[in-house]
Amino acid sequence: MESETTYDLIIIGGGPIGLACAIEAKKAGLSYVILEKGALVNSLYNYPSNMTFFSTSERLEIGGVPFVSNSPKPTRAEALEYYRRVAISGGLHIKLFEEVMKVQKENGSFSVATTKQTYTCKNIIIATGFYDIPYLLNVPGENLPKVKHYYKDPHYYAFQKVLVVGAANSAIDVALETWRKGAEVTMVIRGDKISDRVKYWVKPDIDNRIAEGSIKAYFNSSIAEIREHEVDINTPEGLITIENDWVLAMTGYQPNLKFLREMGILLSDDAVLRPDVDEDTQETNVPGVYLAGVICGGMNTHRLFIENSRIHAEKIINHIKMRSSIPEASLV
Numbered sequence: 001m002e003s004e005t006t007y008d009l010i011i012i013g014g015g016p017i018g019l020a021c022a023i024e025a026k027k028a029g030l031s032y033v034i035l036e037k038g039a040l041v042n043s044l045y046n047y048p049s050n051m052t053f054f055s056t057s058e059r060l061e062i063g064g065v066p067f068v069s070n071s072p073k074p075t076r077a078e079a080l081e082y083y084r085r086v087a088i089s090g091g092l093h094i095k096l097f098e099e100v101m102k103v104q105k106e107n108g109s110f111s112v113a114t115t116k117q118t119y120t121c122k123n124i125i126i127a128t129g130f131y132d133i134p135y136l137l138n139v140p141g142e143n144l145p146k147v148k149h150y151y152k153d154p155h156y157y158a159f160q161k162v163l164v165v166g167a168a169n170s171a172i173d174v175a176l177e178t179w180r181k182g183a184e185v186t187m188v189i190r191g192d193k194i195s196d197r198v199k200y201w202v203k204p205d206i207d208n209r210i211a212e213g214s215i216k217a218y219f220n221s222s223i224a225e226i227r228e229h230e231v232d233i234n235t236p237e238g239l240i241t242i243e244n245d246w247v248l249a250m251t252g253y254q255p256n257l258k259f260l261r262e263m264g265i266l267l268s269d270d271a272v273l274r275p276d277v278d279e280d281t282q283e284t285n286v287p288g289v290y291l292a293g294v295i296c297g298g299m300n301t302h303r304l305f306i307e308n309s310r311i312h313a314e315k316i317i318n319h320i321k322m323r324s325s326i327p328e329a330s331l332v
């Protein structure tokens with residue numbers, strides 16, 4: 001089905017930054033729609049149930065809407081409530097559970113095909129985040145149902161033998177939380193220490209649990225094979241086999257850069273694969289296509305987060321407004 005409206009702007013991704021862009025677009029009187037493949041703020045919805053943000057609530061605010069939370073650092077539940085309120089109070093135009101599959105340029109406008117219909121627009125903002133594609137372990141047995149790349153809640157793992165892979169914030173939170181709910185936790189860590197990026201108020205907790213032997217950690221190690229009831233681990237002392245019920249692979253996530261490449265967006269030729277974005281306007285090398293939020297960092301998914309990328313919304317809308325106020329003839 002083809003939508004008859006030609007929007008000034010289509011925003012791909014209904015995360016915090018996509019919503020921030022919609023608020024600015026609405027203020028500027030631009031016609032727009034947000035297309036979101038899952039629920040509202042889908043990445044946040046899929047974060048662990050008990051997670052607490054490292055940012056204080058005012059740093060997660062968008063569109064000047066106050067975010068009041070019970071303690072300085074809000075919980076996931078409070079953030080979901082906040083972004084729902086923002087969407088309702090702003091009267092934002094959002095289509096949920098509608099994934100964008102393909103974008104094509106046709107006669108000076110864009111055709112955006114989703115899982116449900118095709119839209120036409122003059123400008124596009126891609127705010128698709130980085131939480132959809134987990135880094136795989138690439139070992140035999142990874143496709144067993146007991147291997148999880150996303151973690152929700154510790155109760156499920158009570159009194160189970162849990163292997164946590166990784167040494168960054170997510171892995172540490174999962175290891176500590178499941179251990180506190182009665183799981184027998186082993187960690188497999190590629191490097192020789194817990195990541196320096198782990199929240200400073202959590203680091204002593206995991207260091208002490210490992211030092212006292214409550215959580216067993218294999219450093220400089222990697223998984224060799226996963227089987228129904230066992231896992232083989234390559235350690236500096238050789239291959240060992242441990243009994244195991246669940247593998248929680250908290251090895252991080254990567255942005256869908258293929259989607260950007262297919263639209264003609266250039267990526268840097270180093271390991272970061274940083275998209276070609278003008279930092280003043282957020283416009284990419286494809287005129288009319290803008291990037292907002294964490295996706296702008298390419299594979300460096302730690303550079304940008306909500307508090308330092310919400311500014312992208314204003315930059316983009318100012319640029320679209322400025323450009324649309326210039327008569328077309330003088331742009332040629």
Ligand SMILES: Cc1cc2nc3c(=O)[nH]c(=O)nc-3n(C[C@H](O)[C@H](O)[C@H](O)COP(=O)(O)OP(=O)(O)OC[C@H]3O[C@@H](n4cnc5c(N)ncnc54)[C@H](O)[C@@H]3O)c2cc1C
Binds near residue numbers: 038047
């Ligand atoms: C455990 C955890 C804790 C964090 N804590 C903090 C914190 O304290 N402070 C902070 O600032 N940041 C924090 N972050 C990072 C922060 O959540 C992200 O930086 C933020 O979500 C980025 O917002 P975004 O809108 O750019 O992307 P996202 O929130 O990831 O939104 C992208 C949206 O695009 C949708 N999408 C993707 N592809 C398509 C498609 N083809 N079609 C339609 N929709 C699509 C996705 O479903 C998603 O809803 C944390 C992250 C994690 C994992």
